[in-house]
Structure formats: C-alpha cells, structure tokens
Amino acid sequence: MYTSRRTFLRKTTRNGLAIFATSGLTTTPFTPTSDEVNQPETLSTQAAAIKPDHVVRSLPENMVWGYYGADVPPVAKVKDGDIVEIQTVNPSGVSRTNPEEFYTKNNLPLDQHAQEVIAILKNVKPEPSGIRGHMLTGPIYIEGAQPSDSLEIRILDLTFPAPFGVNSVWPGGGGIPDEVKTRETFVYRYDMKRKTASLKEGIEIPLKPFMGVMALSPPADMGHQSSIPPNFYGGNLDIKHLTKGSTLYLPVSVPGGLFTTGDGHGAQGNGEVSGVAIETAINLTVKFIVHKGKTLKVPRAETPTHFIAVGLDKDLNKAMKNALSEACAFIKDELGFTFNEALSIASTAVDFEVSQVVDQTLGVHAMIPKAIFTKKKFAYWA
Structure with a gap:
C-alpha cells in the first residue's frame, strides 16, 4: 500500500509524527552581495553544490548570546521554500578577555573565521537578566509562518569553516559531575580526507556533523528562554541523527517563526556525557517549508530510514515515557x-536512545525504522 505524505499530514494528531508533503528540491540563482563575496573558505565532507537564496553570516550583528524570545529582532527575512545558508561559530575554550590566546596557545591560525569569533566575543552582549546559553545565529523570519502552523x-x-573542534570536562559538569576533579579542554583536529577528528595520536573519531541547537521562538508570554534546555519549540535537542539529509519539524509560536541555530557538533555520542560534544563551527544550509494549520506539540524528525519521536523532561525516566508515548x-x-500492536512493535523493533543527559531538560528519542512496515512506501526528499 502506498501512503501519500499528504494523507499523513492531514492525519497529524497531538502525539503522532507528521510525514510532510514534499516538492522537488530546486534552487534559485544566487548573486552574492558585497558582504558575501569575501566569505571564508569552508572545509566540507563533500564539495558544496547547493546555491542558497540567502546567506546569514557569522557577524556580531547576526548573533544572539544564549536565548530566544519573540521580541528578538530578526536578522533576515526569507520566503517559504527558500534555501538559506546560516553560518555559526564555536567560542568554546575562547576567553572573552583574551580571545587571541586560545588560538596561539593551540597553534591554530588567526584566520578570517577566528577573527569573526573574536569580534563576536568582543561585541555581542549576554542577555541582560543573566540568562546564559550558546552563541547563536539568528533569528530568521520565515514569511507566511504563523502560530498554529x-x-x-x-x-x-x-x-x-574551521578545521578543528573543542571538547571539555570540568568539575560539576557532565553525567558524572562529582568524579571530575580538574578542568581540561581538548582540541580535536580534523583530517578532512579521512573525515575524522583526533585529540591525540591513536584515536580517530568519525566526523558526523549536526547542529545541537535548532529552535523557533517560544510564545511571547514566555519571555526570554535560555538555549540550554530543549523544549517544545526545539532548541538544544542534541539528537545526533539530525545530519545532512534529515528533517526537523517544529511548531510555530510567533509570526515568522524566528528560527535560530548554533551549537554545532563535529561528532557526539548519545548522551553527550562530558557535558559537550566536539563543539565546532558549522555552516548550515537548510530549506524552510511552512505547513499551514498543521499544529505540533513537540519536535519531530525524520531521516531517509527512520521516523524519530522525541521525549523531553527534567526526569530521564519521564523523558523515556514521553518518547515511548510519542512513538506508540x-x-x-x-x-x-x-x-497494543503499536506498543508491541515499539518493544520489538524501535530503538530508544538517550539524546543527552546534561542540558537540564533531558532527552530520549525513539528511532522507528521505516523498513519494518512492508506494506507501505514512504516518499522522502533526500
């Protein structure tokens, strides 16, 4: 039986995962502005072939430090269906008072990307009330997106855009906070030919980049929210399967949605148990598609091979139950x-993975394999 994505979309319910209608992937001719001509060269896992309609650069005026809010002015406005390249930075390990020291100490080049990080740390101000979180790019206003979409x-x-990432351990952080006695920062250098990262000879971590944070604005009555804990509007989900070719679905709470991203990861194990992954700068290219009147209650995701149901809670046991409820x-x-059949299928074929245990609100995601549903065909864009 062939089940169309349009049929699934109409049947979206409070707990179900929507399977959204897709159209052919197209691009519009892109003419760079004067600000975009001098972009830094990027190191990619494969040659870039996608021409975006818009580029949002990692410049101080395009950044917000650690929070989302309906009153945060958008740095760009794009149309429904546009392709957007969003540049992000990684300030992990870099001091605000002497940012150059990190690069010289670790024998890293003070190149254009490093200069952008330094400029951001010197010019972007934290949230006035004391909320802390990630260095983020955005928000981006998507025309046509309205609450209930x-x-x-x-x-x-x-x-x-830079050939390294950073991981740290520190007392009081991570999944075993009492066992860490000293702070240490590790620089992982990338071998782009081998597509690996290494902190020292004899260890190679496969590079599997994804964004830790992808969020829409919370409703206006929630005010400013830290980017550290994930929530129904997305945010710091830290789901390592949201790599190239995957899809994230988020509920729209404010006009334009106000999409913000950051916290790039070069690689991460499920759990993110030291408190951070290989924190890295990433240039993210996405296509935004608005689904009118298709209300979601929690984030949902999809890959070519799986549907992903998400469970969130401050209690990991409750996060697991929420993920199971969503999957069923x-x-x-x-x-x-x-x-009863759904619960049986979940028990025999669905993998429940701990996304992260270090972000105040903890995460579990359910990996529902498409292949087990042999009477159905699922169209997908990637």
Missing part, C-alpha cells in the same frame, strides 16, 4: 495499528 526544516548541508501514538494513529 509548523515549520519543516530540511537539512541540506553542513560544512566546517505515531505507529497507532499514522500507520493504522491498535495501541
């Missing part, structure tokens, strides 16, 4: 099984 974010590409609801409501 949902936004589909197709991840077309992720490239590295999807299998039941969207694929036509009874609840």
Whole structure:
C-alpha cells in the first residue's frame, strides 16, 4: 500500500509524527552581495553544490548570546521554500578577555573565521537578566509562518569553516559531575580526507556533523528562554541523527517563526556525557517549508530510514515515557495499528536512545525504522 505524505499530514494528531508533503528540491540563482563575496573558505565532507537564496553570516550583528524570545529582532527575512545558508561559530575554550590566546596557545591560525569569533566575543552582549546559553545565529523570519502552523526544516548541508573542534570536562559538569576533579579542554583536529577528528595520536573519531541547537521562538508570554534546555519549540535537542539529509519539524509560536541555530557538533555520542560534544563551527544550509494549520506539540524528525519521536523532561525516566508515548501514538494513529500492536512493535523493533543527559531538560528519542512496515512506501526528499 502506498501512503501519500499528504494523507499523513492531514492525519497529524497531538502525539503522532507528521510525514510532510514534499516538492522537488530546486534552487534559485544566487548573486552574492558585497558582504558575501569575501566569505571564508569552508572545509566540507563533500564539495558544496547547493546555491542558497540567502546567506546569514557569522557577524556580531547576526548573533544572539544564549536565548530566544519573540521580541528578538530578526536578522533576515526569507520566503517559504527558500534555501538559506546560516553560518555559526564555536567560542568554546575562547576567553572573552583574551580571545587571541586560545588560538596561539593551540597553534591554530588567526584566520578570517577566528577573527569573526573574536569580534563576536568582543561585541555581542549576554542577555541582560543573566540568562546564559550558546552563541547563536539568528533569528530568521520565515514569511507566511504563523502560530498554529509548523515549520519543516530540511537539512541540506553542513560544512566546517574551521578545521578543528573543542571538547571539555570540568568539575560539576557532565553525567558524572562529582568524579571530575580538574578542568581540561581538548582540541580535536580534523583530517578532512579521512573525515575524522583526533585529540591525540591513536584515536580517530568519525566526523558526523549536526547542529545541537535548532529552535523557533517560544510564545511571547514566555519571555526570554535560555538555549540550554530543549523544549517544545526545539532548541538544544542534541539528537545526533539530525545530519545532512534529515528533517526537523517544529511548531510555530510567533509570526515568522524566528528560527535560530548554533551549537554545532563535529561528532557526539548519545548522551553527550562530558557535558559537550566536539563543539565546532558549522555552516548550515537548510530549506524552510511552512505547513499551514498543521499544529505540533513537540519536535519531530525524520531521516531517509527512520521516523524519530522525541521525549523531553527534567526526569530521564519521564523523558523515556514521553518518547515511548510519542512513538506508540505515531505507529497507532499514522500507520493504522491498535495501541497494543503499536506498543508491541515499539518493544520489538524501535530503538530508544538517550539524546543527552546534561542540558537540564533531558532527552530520549525513539528511532522507528521505516523498513519494518512492508506494506507501505514512504516518499522522502533526500
């Protein structure tokens, strides 16, 4: 049986995963502005072939330090269906008072990208009330997106503008905070030919870049929210499967949605147990698609091979239950099984993975394999 994405979209429920209608992937001719001509060269896992309609550069005026809010002015306005390259930075390990020291101490070039990081740290101010979080690029206003809609974010590409990333351990941080006695920062250098990262000889971590933070603005009545804990509007989900070719779906709470991103990861194990992954600068290329009147309650995701249900809570046990509830609801409501059948399928075929245990609100995601549903065909853009 062929199940169209349009049919699934109409059947979206409170707990189900929507499978959204897709159109052919097209690009519009792109003419760079004077500000975009002198962009830094990027190191990519493959040659970039996508021409964006817009480029949002990692400049101080395009950054927000650590929070989302409906009153944060957008740095760009784009149309429904536009392809946008969003440049992000990684200030991990870099001091605000002497940012140059990090690069010289670690024998890293003070190139154009490093100069952008230094300029951002010297000019972007933290949130006045004391909220802290990640250095983020945005927000971006998507024309046509309104409350009660949902936004589909197709991840077309992720490239590295700098050949390294940073991981740290520190007392009081991570999944075993009492066992860490000293702070230490590790610089992972990239071998782009081998597509690996290494902190010392004898260890190679496969590079699998993704964005830790992709968020829309919370509703206006929530005020400013830190980017550290994830929530129903997305944010610091830290789901390592949101790589190139995946899709994230988020509920729209304010006009224009106000998409913000940052916290690039070169690689991460499920759990992110030291407190951070390989924190890295990433240039993210996405396509935004607005789905009118398709309200979501929680983030949802999809890859070519899996549907992903998300569970969030400050209690990891409750996050697990929420992920299970979301997975069962999807299998039941969207694929036509009874609840008991859905729970049986979840128990025998669905992998439940801990996204992260270090972001105040903890995450579990359910990996629902498409291949087990042999009577159905699922169209997908990637």
